[in-house]
Amino acid sequence: MARPTVATDTSTRILDVAERLVQKRGFNAFSYADVADALNVTKASLHYHFPTKAELGACLIERYRGSFLGALQRINDAHVDAVAQLRAYAAIYADVLENDRMCLCGMLAAEYATLPAAMQDGIRRFFDGNEAWLVSVLTAGRRKQQIAFAGRPVDAARVLVAALEGAMLLARSRQDATQFRTVARRSLADLRVVKQAAAE
Amino acid sequence: MARPTVATDTSTRILDVAERLVQKRGFNAFSYADVADALNVTKASLHYHFPTKAELGACLIERYRGSFLGALQRINDAHVDAVAQLRAYAAIYADVLENDRMCLCGMLAAEYATLPAAMQDGIRRFFDGNEAWLVSVLTAGRRKQQIAFAGRPVDAARVLVAALEGAMLLARSRQDATQFRTVARRSLADLRVVKQAAAE
DNA sequence: GTCTATAGGTGGATAGAC
């Protein structure tokens, strides 16, 4: 069992600052100097906790992935129907954007070709995990007739992830979170079961 | 009237190489040295054509936007129905991805916060132009009952752009262009008019 | 238009004192 570390642990604070910088500016556009300035320490001190930028980046991804998948698990634990699960899924993205941040792994996906292999692997695992969760929700939801869609669940999942990541990307350049929410709402609406005689 | 310049004009070749580098690696991850090496000239020579990297970036965006909007105009000139127009629109994206490139402005949208103001303006203009074209196609297509969707055309347009840009982003990290095409096809399918008695 | 040479800055990373 790991020894409990307080939330203000130095490594954690470094990761917090670095995460924010990557989500706002990208991995190639932030430096150890940026993090050091924000924490009032020296660059050398950062290298004690994360010897190389590549390792820092890999840790960022692993933490983000764990936190994200943890949130998905909590959605499952809420035992709500598929529509509510998908709304909660989109809400995670909306919360990220609320602070003018891009999804960490969406940002890194853009820089993918320039990143070390360990980071590339982590990014793929993040999206694989996202897809797997969505596939389980979409499969169960369709079986229970809570949602409707044609074709393979994995393809419907990819449309959702693509729309949400793309909408974050675009909303940031317009500084308009409303635009993201509208895209998210419409993307989920495409999965809703049409009520036969609903007045709508 | 501008003096005609051959296609192998030096400035053009610089833009070609820089465009490819930005689409593959991002604006912050390529340098004058990269372009110079590819063209077998010196960095100093590049600065004669594009004094600063910011100006080079702004020129890249303007050229890309003009080329993209030109392609949209040619789609209009083909006088096909809305479904075919939208398919042709998605095909432009697919062609970009075919060379393992990201949409130039999608890539730059990720790096948006780190870019000079002139480039930020250009990126917004690119997406505004895309949206405007889609809105006109969606509006006319719905009026002619070639396609169907709820709500404002601009919102349907944004879902499409988001899905396509997001799908490019994700397909690159999986090196799987098929994944992009599937997302594109499904996104367009959501706009298709449901044939009442179609066997499907 | 292209070159050599170089300035002036910042990048990630290390050695060694405390």
Next chain:
DNA sequence: GTCTATCCACCTATAGAC
């Protein structure tokens, strides 16, 4: 664990010869 000091590579950009 944090510091000072430093290394070396690379960055954008400029001066001035050809």
